[in-house]
Each structure stands twice: as C-alpha cells, then as structure tokens.
Amino acid sequence: LIQTVKLRLFLLLLHWFHPYLLTTSSNSFPSFPLARERMKSQYVTNICLLILCLGAANNTPWPLLIFLASLLPLLHHTCRVPGGSAWRGVPAAPGPAGWPLLGCIPFMGPLAHRRLAELAASHGASRLMALTVGATRVVISSHPDTAREILCGSAFADRPPKEAARLLMFERAIGFSPSGEYWRHLRRVATGNLFCPRRIAAQEGLRQRVAGDMVRRVGYEMERKGSVELRGVLERGSLESMVGSLFGESSLGREREEELVGMVKEGYDLIGTFNWEDYFPMGGLLDFHGVGRRCKTLAEKVRSLVGEVIAERRRGGLHSHVGLGEDFLTALLTLPKEESLCDSDIVAVLWEMIFRGTDVVAILLEWIMARMALHPGVQAKAQQELSACLGGAQRAVRDSDIPKLPYLQAVVKEVLRLHPPGPLLSWARLAVRDVHVGKSLVPAGTTAMVNMWAITHDGSVWADPWAFRPERFLE
Known part of the structure; x- marks a missing residue:
C-alpha cells in the first residue's frame, strides 16, 4: 500500500511538472550553448527525479521531498521571462x-x-x-x-560599474570616469598632448629604437635557445614604447620597468577574474577570490611607483624636457594653471595609458606573427x-x-x-x-x-x- 501511494504521488508530481517543461528530441543535439538553453528543462526534471529517488532511498519524509522537488520547476517557471x-x-x-x-x-x-x-x-x-x-x-x-x-x-x-577596474584606475582614469566635464577635460588633454600628429611624429625615433631592440632580442634568443618566447618579447617592446612616450627614454630604469611588467600582468589577471560584486547587490560579501583586496594592494604599488617618478621629475626640473620631443608627463606637469591636474589624477592617467596600451598592442602583434606563419x-x-x-x-x-x-x-x-x-x-x-x-x-x-x-x-x-x-x- 505504501509503495502504491508513493507511485501515485510520483505520477502526480510528473503531471504537475508537465506544463512547465519543454521536451527536446533525444535524437537531436544542438550546438552549445543552444543545447544548454533547450535542454534546461530536462535538467530540472532530472534534478527533481534525483531528489525523489535519493529521498526515497534515505527514508526522507515525503512532504519534504514534494516541497524540494516542486521548488525547482516553480523557480524555473518564475524566471522564464524573455x-x-x-x-x-x-x-x-x-x-x-x-x-x-x-x-x-x-x-x-x-x-x-x-x-x-x-x-x-x-x-x-x-x-x-x-x-x-x-x-x-x-x-x-x-x-x-x-x-x-x-x-x-x-x-x-x-x-x-566594474569593481576591479574602478579600484585599479583610482576612479579617475579616462576610460572609467563618469561622463562629465572632468572626463571631457581628460580627453582634451590626452588628445592634444599624446595622440596628436605632432606628438606621434616626434616619437618616431623611439619607435625605431624599440623595434630594433626587439629584433635583436629575437636573434639573441634564437642563438641561445633555438626558439623564441614571442609574447615576452612583444610585451617588453610594447611597454618600452609606451614608457618612452609617457616618461621619456631612460626615465624609469630597468628595475622599475620589470616591476611595471608584473603590475600590468597582475592587473589583467584581476580584470579577467569573475567578481560577484559586478553582477549582484552586496556581491562584495562573496569575494572568494579576494579581487577587491588584491586590487587595492596593486593600486597602492602603482601609486607609489608612479608617484616617485613624478616627484623626481619635479625635483629635477622641467625645463630640460620641454620642447617638441617632450614626453607626456612633462606635458601634464606644464599645463596652464586653469587646466592643470593634481598628482593623483596624473598617476591615474599615466597608469591607464600603460595598462591599456601594453597588453593590447602585444596581443595584436602576436596575432599578426601567427597569421604570417600560418599563411606563408x-x-x-x-x-x-x-x-x-x-x-x-x-x-x-x-x-x-x-x-x-x-x-x-x-x-x-x-x-x-x-x-x-x-x-x-x-x-x-x-x-x-x-x-x-x-x-x-x-x-x-x-x-x-x-x-x-x-x-x-x-x-x-x-x-x-x-x-x-x-x-x-x-x-
């Protein structure tokens, strides 16, 4: 009698689920992720059946089983909004x-x-x-x-809003500032002092030197190891070109450049890490990967390194850097008073240029080299x-x-x-x-x-x- 009652309840549950479930032919298996979207209801059915079977095997009270098994299809039906x-x-x-x-x-x-x-x-x-x-x-x-x-x-x-980008860019960088007068001012400063044709032409010698260094580095690695780890060469070249444009040639030194390479890599790792806070209210409480904490630590390192360079430039004098070939930092420090930026804003702008201009260029060059190799x-x-x-x-x-x-x-x-x-x-x-x-x-x-x-x-x-x-x- 008990088994008969269980069977009747089981059939009743299946009949109850039917209006909420979609069927998919077992002979057709569409491509991912379409398969997952079409078969989602079958997954719900299987989970419900699994709850019933496991509960029956463990003598779980049937009212509790019915509640648990009915919860999934009801939740699924509730969320089925286009x-x-x-x-x-x-x-x-x-x-x-x-x-x-x-x-x-x-x-x-x-x-x-x-x-x-x-x-x-x-x-x-x-x-x-x-x-x-x-x-x-x-x-x-x-x-x-x-x-x-x-x-x-x-x-x-x-x-x-993206929490990792907000923390890494100090909430003041061009790409992540809210639309408004401050954002427009940063765009004008960058366009007029870094991306203008005059400035680009003045940096031609720097680009040729960096390209020559990259070619020599490839030759050296081929002679020494018989192979080249191309990504490292391209990342190094991209960083040297960007650093030269921003700070002037030989302004940072080898040790600081190596430190910047590590910071850029860590920053991209943090940007690419899934962060619950970007998609859920109070998601910061679920920061299992420690994204917020790691971003704050990295931001402090960036602020310290770039802040030191700014302080050294101020102490060393700006007159020797002014001219057609001046770097972006000198241009920022010599802006007219009504357009000037505080040191915190300068750090944010310089770091954004390094961060966004290094990895993207290196990846593009790597794809070009790969396509050349694949298509002789x-x-x-x-x-x-x-x-x-x-x-x-x-x-x-x-x-x-x-x-x-x-x-x-x-x-x-x-x-x-x-x-x-x-x-x-x-x-x-x-x-x-x-x-x-x-x-x-x-x-x-x-x-x-x-x-x-x-x-x-x-x-x-x-x-x-x-x-x-x-x-x-x-x-």
Missing part, C-alpha cells in the same frame, strides 16, 4: 531566460563572445539581445547598425612589398613609408577583423537614460555590450568571414 528575471515588467528584446538566480553567468567565460553569438543567432536577436547576468540587465548587439547606435549615441555615455603566401607578399618600398636599402621602415605599404596595412586590418581586441567586454557601455535601440526599449541603467567578434564574423557583412584574406581591404 531576457531573464532582470527584465521582468520591462518590454525586452528577444533573449534567453537564463538560469534561476545566475541568469547567463554560466555563458560569461573566456569565450563568452562565441557563446553569446550562438545565443543571439538561435533567438533571432543579432540586432539586439536581452539577457540577465546575475541581477544585472544587459543588452548585446551583434549587428553594425545597433552597435553604431550604442557606441556613438550620447545615451550610452557612461561605462558600466601572405607573408611573402608583405615581404615583397617591403623590399620594393625600401629599394634594397638596409634601413628601418619610416613613418613616411607607411602610405607606400597598402598590403601590409591590409594585413593589419584583417588581423583586427578576425581577432578584435577585447571582443566583448572592452566595448561595454551604460545607458544613462531610457532610449530606443532599433525598435527595442533599453531602460536607463542597462549595460550595453557590442559583440565585435560576432560582427566581424557575420556572413551578411563580410564575404567568406572565416577566411584570412587581406585582399578584401584592397578591393
């Missing part, structure tokens, strides 16, 4: 419901751009996809038109163009030679297309007001991301998007 629970009560673009409580956090791994591109395709939401990450409302664009609205529109003027025909064409430009002269390439090297420029563009730096998170914005993107409403406070990788691999935008073909930029 775009996830954060979009409840808000008209949302198409998108996955996500997991209860977690949303789409399981998709936000190292290859999040690929997984989210598959989700956008499966939901017909390439123009704009809504989703929930933890408790955060997010939209993702995988189409050029909506990406342009997000990246160029004034409604997305801010960056989403492309490498031969680029080498032939260089030889024709130099005319057999034994000299380094100058800035004035670049317009004469269209194929090499096309190679760089094609590498950037196939391997965009920061394919997803580097393009994040924050909606400062309610705005329509396409036909979809994006409420204020929504994080907006552009999946640049999905756009550069879109067959409707690029012919044969997976092929490495620099010639497409010359046609």
Whole structure:
C-alpha cells in the first residue's frame, strides 16, 4: 500500500511538472550553448527525479521531498521571462531566460563572445539581445547598425560599474570616469598632448629604437635557445614604447620597468577574474577570490611607483624636457594653471595609458606573427612589398613609408577583423537614460555590450568571414 501511494504521488508530481517543461528530441543535439538553453528543462526534471529517488532511498519524509522537488520547476517557471528575471515588467528584446538566480553567468567565460553569438543567432536577436547576468540587465548587439547606435549615441555615455577596474584606475582614469566635464577635460588633454600628429611624429625615433631592440632580442634568443618566447618579447617592446612616450627614454630604469611588467600582468589577471560584486547587490560579501583586496594592494604599488617618478621629475626640473620631443608627463606637469591636474589624477592617467596600451598592442602583434606563419603566401607578399618600398636599402621602415605599404596595412586590418581586441567586454557601455535601440526599449541603467567578434564574423557583412584574406581591404 505504501509503495502504491508513493507511485501515485510520483505520477502526480510528473503531471504537475508537465506544463512547465519543454521536451527536446533525444535524437537531436544542438550546438552549445543552444543545447544548454533547450535542454534546461530536462535538467530540472532530472534534478527533481534525483531528489525523489535519493529521498526515497534515505527514508526522507515525503512532504519534504514534494516541497524540494516542486521548488525547482516553480523557480524555473518564475524566471522564464524573455531576457531573464532582470527584465521582468520591462518590454525586452528577444533573449534567453537564463538560469534561476545566475541568469547567463554560466555563458560569461573566456569565450563568452562565441557563446553569446550562438545565443543571439538561435533567438533571432543579432540586432539586439536581452539577457540577465546575475541581477544585472544587459543588452548585446551583434549587428553594425545597433552597435553604431550604442557606441556613438550620447545615451550610452557612461561605462558600466566594474569593481576591479574602478579600484585599479583610482576612479579617475579616462576610460572609467563618469561622463562629465572632468572626463571631457581628460580627453582634451590626452588628445592634444599624446595622440596628436605632432606628438606621434616626434616619437618616431623611439619607435625605431624599440623595434630594433626587439629584433635583436629575437636573434639573441634564437642563438641561445633555438626558439623564441614571442609574447615576452612583444610585451617588453610594447611597454618600452609606451614608457618612452609617457616618461621619456631612460626615465624609469630597468628595475622599475620589470616591476611595471608584473603590475600590468597582475592587473589583467584581476580584470579577467569573475567578481560577484559586478553582477549582484552586496556581491562584495562573496569575494572568494579576494579581487577587491588584491586590487587595492596593486593600486597602492602603482601609486607609489608612479608617484616617485613624478616627484623626481619635479625635483629635477622641467625645463630640460620641454620642447617638441617632450614626453607626456612633462606635458601634464606644464599645463596652464586653469587646466592643470593634481598628482593623483596624473598617476591615474599615466597608469591607464600603460595598462591599456601594453597588453593590447602585444596581443595584436602576436596575432599578426601567427597569421604570417600560418599563411606563408601572405607573408611573402608583405615581404615583397617591403623590399620594393625600401629599394634594397638596409634601413628601418619610416613613418613616411607607411602610405607606400597598402598590403601590409591590409594585413593589419584583417588581423583586427578576425581577432578584435577585447571582443566583448572592452566595448561595454551604460545607458544613462531610457532610449530606443532599433525598435527595442533599453531602460536607463542597462549595460550595453557590442559583440565585435560576432560582427566581424557575420556572413551578411563580410564575404567568406572565416577566411584570412587581406585582399578584401584592397578591393
């Protein structure tokens, strides 16, 4: 009699679950992450059955079993809102419901751009996809038109809060300051004193010296070990070039540069570490990886090192550095009084330039070298163009030679297309007001991301998007 009652209760539970469950053919197995999205209900069913079986085997009271087994499908049904629970009560673009409580956090791994591109395709939401990450409302664009609205529109003027970046950049850097007069002032200072054509031309000698050092370092490692650890050579060269532009040549010394290399690596590790505080209120209480503590420690090291350089520059006098070839630090210290920055702001700006300008350049150069090795025909064409430009002269390439090297420029563009730096998170914005993107409403406070990788691999935008073909930029 007891077994009969248990069986009847079991069948009743299955009948109760039925309205909330979706079935998937066992013969079809869609690609990840679409498989996970479609089979999520089957996972819920299996978990419920597991609870019932384990409970029966351990003589767990049936009322408790029924409560536990019913909790999962009810929670699953409650969270099945287009775009996830954060979009409840808000008209949302198409998108996955996500997991209860977690949303789409399981998709936000190292290859999040690929997984989210598959989700956008499966939901017909390439123009704009809504989703929930933890408790955060997010939209993702995988189409050029909506990406342009997000990246160029004034409604997305801010960056989403990211605790590691906020701590590492002292809340004062250009890329992480809130939109306003201070941010515009920093942009004007950087544009007029670091990225202007006059300043770039003045640094040509520095770039040639760094490039020569990199070539010699490669030759030395080949002679000594028979192989080259290319990433280290490129990181070192990128850092030397950036440090020379910011502080002047030979301003830091070998020991400080080595320390900066370690700081940059640790900073990127912290930025890439999952942090609960970015997605949940009071998430800082779940800082299992110690991201906040490590960021504060690293920020103090940066403040100490860069602060020492600023103090030394002030003590040594600024007159000897002023001129056409002056470095960025001297330019910052000699700004007119009405435009001047305090030392804390100068530290933040200089550290941001080092941090953002070192690893990205090194990774781009590494991809260029990898593509050249994988495509010897492309490498031969680029080498032939260089030889024709130099005319057999034994000299380094100058800035004035670049317009004469269209194929090499096309190679760089094609590498950037196939391997965009920061394919997803580097393009994040924050909606400062309610705005329509396409036909979809994006409420204020929504994080907006552009999946640049999905756009550069879109067959409707690029012919044969997976092929490495620099010639497409010359046609």
